[in-house]
Amino acid sequence: MASELVSIRPHRPAGLSRPRIMGILNVTPDSFSDGGKYNNFDDAIQHGIDLAAAGASIIDVGGESTRPGAERVPVEQEQLRVLPVVKALSEYGISVSIDTMNASTALAAAEVGAMMINDVSGGLSDEGMTRVAAETGLHFVAMHWRGQSADMQKKAVYKNLLRDVREELKNRVAELIVSGVRPDRIVLDPGIGFAKDGDQNWQLLANLPALGTIGYPILIGASRKKFLAALLPDDAEPVDRDPATAVISALAAQAGAWGVRVHDVAGTKAALDVWEAMQP
Ligand code: PMM
Numbered sequence: 001m002a003s004e005l006v007s008i009r010p011h012r013p014a015g016l017s018r019p020r021i022m023g024i025l026n027v028t029p030d031s032f033s034d035g036g037k038y039n040n041f042d043d044a045i046q047h048g049i050d051l052a053a054a055g056a057s058i059i060d061v062g063g064e065s066t067r068p069g070a071e072r073v074p075v076e077q078e079q080l081r082v083l084p085v086v087k088a089l090s091e092y093g094i095s096v097s098i099d100t101m102n103a104s105t106a107l108a109a110a111e112v113g114a115m116m117i118n119d120v121s122g123g124l125s126d127e128g129m130t131r132v133a134a135e136t137g138l139h140f141v142a143m144h145w146r147g148q149s150a151d152m153q154k155k156a157v158y159k160n161l162l163r164d165v166r167e168e169l170k171n172r173v174a175e176l177i178v179s180g181v182r183p184d185r186i187v188l189d190p191g192i193g194f195a196k197d198g199d200q201n202w203q204l205l206a207n208l209p210a211l212g213t214i215g216y217p218i219l220i221g222a223s224r225k226k227f228l229a230a231l232l233p234d235d236a237e238p239v240d241r242d243p244a245t246a247v248i249s250a251l252a253a254q255a256g257a258w259g260v261r262v263h264d265v266a267g268t269k270a271a272l273d274v275w276e277a278m279q280p
Pocket of ligand 1: 024026062065118120141143191221223261
């Protein structure tokens with residue numbers, strides 16, 4: 001049925017292509033929804049392979065939780081957690097992104113096969129990061145960020161949310177380009193839940209096309225985040241936020257997003273399959 005529909009389609013509409021799925025692999029004891037589950041090397045590798053098999057085209061490996069209130073992890077510890085996993089998954093032929101704010105971790109991950117740096121601080125946390133991004137030539141996700149997780153929610157104050165986030169992302173782009181990062185390597189992310197309250201997250205999600213007009217691909221990371229809990233019963237667990245996450249993935253596709261970063265890859269793949277089947 002789906003293939004019949006595909007075969008009678010002359011071509012895909014210009015401009016809207018199916019977002020890539022970035023599968024989340026947190027190798028941390030304390031991330032808010034999957035902390036502690038993939039701490040052990042074999043479990044982490046198996047989960048990465050499973051996410052890729054389920055439809056993720058990039059696996060995002062992180063060794064430091066950035067949930068609101070989280071404290072920093074020593075860089076040596078972060079590297080002990082992530083580098084063996086990045087190396088093994090890359091050797092397996094999986095595209096790996098390194099989720100880090102540390103330039104030395106990004107560089108070490110590049111040396112063992114990472115193809116993308118995902119820096120939630122967009123290069124603001126470590127002044128060496130933009131140079132690493134430029135010198136490695138890796139794809140670079142610059143997320144909108146206003147400060148470390150320990151107290152970032154105090155910084156959720158905006159004169160005009162959309163305009164401020166847009167301007168701050170444009171400043172990141174300018175610094176990356178001045179540092180020598182190729183424009184075609186840059187991906188931007190509005191940083192859902194980072195120095196934003198629930199209403200602000202919804203407002204940004206409702207205005208993705210306006211972020212797209214900055215001129216760079218947009219990645220959305222809403223998966224299982226706390227603002228989704230308001231839609232669910234009080235005793236719901238983070239994993240119960242997966243259906244809402246999948247709907248956001250489909251709506252992000254409709255808004256032209258380049259990628260979605262999710263825990264439940266199968267759910268988002270199903271949502272994107274529906275979105276794709278409905279394209280005129
Ligand atoms: N969110 C988290 C971690 N890394 N990276 C990007 N680019 N965008 C995000 O929204 C983002 C991120 C925190 O969520 P997690 O604890 O589930 O990984």
